[in-house]
Amino acid sequence: MLNLLIELGLTYIATITFGVLLNVPRTSLNIGGWIGVLSFLAYRLCMMADMGIAIANLVGALVIGILSMQAARYKKMPVINFNIPALVPFVPGGQAYQMIKNFALGDVSTAISFLLQVTIIAGSIAFGLLLAEMVNRLQSKLMVIFSSRWSRDNRRNPKL
Amino acid sequence: MANDQGHLMIKTALHAGRIMIENGSEIARVSDTIRRIAANAGYPDSKVYVTITGIMMSVSGEDNAQIEPVTTRSIDLEKITRVNDLSRHFADQKITLAEFDQRLTDLDQHPRYFPLWLQLISAGVLSGSLEVVFRGNYPDFWVTCLIGLIGWGIFYGVNQLAKVRFLSEFLAAAGIGVLAILAVKYHLGTSADDIIIGSVMPLVPGVPLTNAVRDILAGDLVSGVARGMEALMSAIAIGSGIAMILQAM
Numbered sequence: 001m002l003n004l005l006i007e008l009g010l011t012y013i014a015t016i017t018f019g020v021l022l023n024v025p026r027t028s029l030n031i032g033g034w035i036g037v038l039s040f041l042a043y044r045l046c047m048m049a050d051m052g053i054a055i056a057n058l059v060g061a062l063v064i065g066i067l068s069m070q071a072a073r074y075k076k077m078p079v080i081n082f083n084i085p086a087l088v089p090f091v092p093g094g095q096a097y098q099m100i101k102n103f104a105l106g107d108v109s110t111a112i113s114f115l116l117q118v119t120i121i122a123g124s125i126a127f128g129l130l131l132a133e134m135v136n137r138l139q140s141k142l143m144v145i146f147s148s149r150w151s152r153d154n155r156r157n158p159k160l
Numbered sequence: 161m162a163n164d165q166g167h168l169m170i171k172t173a174l175h176a177g178r179i180m181i182e183n184g185s186e187i188a189r190v191s192d193t194i195r196r197i198a199a200n201a202g203y204p205d206s207k208v209y210v211t212i213t214g215i216m217m218s219v220s221g222e223d224n225a226q227i228e229p230v231t232t233r234s235i236d237l238e239k240i241t242r243v244n245d246l247s248r249h250f251a252d253q254k255i256t257l258a259e260f261d262q263r264l265t266d267l268d269q270h271p272r273y274f275p276l277w278l279q280l281i282s283a284g285v286l287s288g289s290l291e292v293v294f295r296g297n298y299p300d301f302w303v304t305c306l307i308g309l310i311g312w313g314i315f316y317g318v319n320q321l322a323k324v325r326f327l328s329e330f331l332a333a334a335g336i337g338v339l340a341i342l343a344v345k346y347h348l349g350t351s352a353d354d355i356i357i358g359s360v361m362p363l364v365p366g367v368p369l370t371n372a373v374r375d376i377l378a379g380d381l382v383s384g385v386a387r388g389m390e391a392l393m394s395a396i397a398i399g400s401g402i403a404m405i406l407q408a409m
Contacts, residue, residue, distance in 0.1 A: 003296070007293050010290075010292055011289070011293060013286075013289045014285075014286050014293065014361075017283070017285050017286040017289075018282075018362070020274050020279060020282040021279060021283060021312075021362055022236075022237050022367065023235070023236045023237055023238045023273055024238065025237070025238045025241045028241075040293075076245075077241050077244065078185070078189060078237070078240055078241055078244055080185070080186065080237060080240070080367070080370065081237050081240075084237075084366050084367055084370050087366060087370060088290070088366060089293055091364050091366075093290070093294055093357050093360065093361055094294050094295065097357045097360070097402070100399045100402055100406075104402075104403035104406045104407050105406065105407070129373060130377055133377065
């Protein structure tokens with residue numbers, strides 16, 4: 001439990017500092033950090049429930065995609081300000097490093113098994129973001145139907 | 161183009177688009193912004209073709225399309241946000257087209273990066289905290305912070321000198337590898353693997369990677385594949401830097 005709390009705190013710090021390196025606007029750093037924490041919490045809970053690394057990464061990326069779209073609408077800022085820093089704890093750094101190390105030291109079969117893990121994680125993150133995009137489109141369609149201000153603003157948007 | 165307003169509109173829209181692509185925006189956002197600028201300036205029927213290396217734009221019913229090449233590339237999400245804000249102000253008619261163009265020029269000439277010391281500290285703290293999150297290795301936190309900081313310093317310095325992103329990533333990764341192995345040799349750290357994994361994290365090509373996926377999903381296949389290639393090249397540069405050191409030492 002203590003470990004989880006420390007990890008979440010460090011995730012918040014990591015998300016904000018990565019934002020600093022990418023020169024994210026100062027006003028969106030804090031929200032980006034919270035998105036990072038929430039998505040990492042979802043990932044950790046999935047891992048604790050033994051759902052496998054693919055589902056856990058997919059859920060994490062889904063949470064990132066949905067929350068950063070809400071944040072982008074609320075702050076009226078481009079969505080990449082929020083989702084790129086928040087994705088940093090999901091980078092399969094450990095597996096990618098083991099892959100490189102085993103290739104360099106000549107143990108090709110171990111390296112290929114790590115390569116497959118990296119591919120699985122990257123694929124699940126991509127599909128998580130894709131699902132989030134779908135949820136966001138669905139939400140804007142519903143908003144256009146139910147809210148008159150939205151339908152006035154987005155009447156001519158060809159994507160809807 | 162028949163009149164000055166049209167000329168200014170195309171110039172401003174292409175300028176805005178170039179700034180956004182140079183600083184790492186996804187393609188769909190750029191073409192959407194350009195189309196909105198044109199529509200708000202009174203040209204609702206414009207045709208835009210945006211790729212990661214250049215923009216073409218024409219207004220239907222008028223001759224002379226215009227081209228804007230995009231040659232430099234860096235990462236500065238604040239500039240994208242500022243262009244976005246300016247475009248919103250223009251849509252609300254708070255600024256005129258001429259003011260819009262003037263402010264884009266100002267924005268292009270005066271970037272507002274975080275100061276270097278803050279970037280260095282951020283890179284260090286990022287390395288240390290991700291090392292703990294990924295590997296749970298608490299004793300190596302401080303040495304990972306230090307090596308991550310030095311690694312970002314190498315990356316930044318070489319980038320200023322040579323302006324080749326892949327080269328700076330390669331040299332920074334090699335430097336991180338040497339320092340991590342030396343740190344373990346002189347008993348400053350316990351596991352070279354964990355230190356390297358943490359310290360390399362600030363170099364991860366997050367923006368090209370995310371944008372490659374978003375571009376491909378949005379149907380901008382040319383730019384998406386080009387961007388994926390950019391991310392892959394960065395990953396190969398970092399990986400071969402580390403692999404070289406691991407083999408040599």
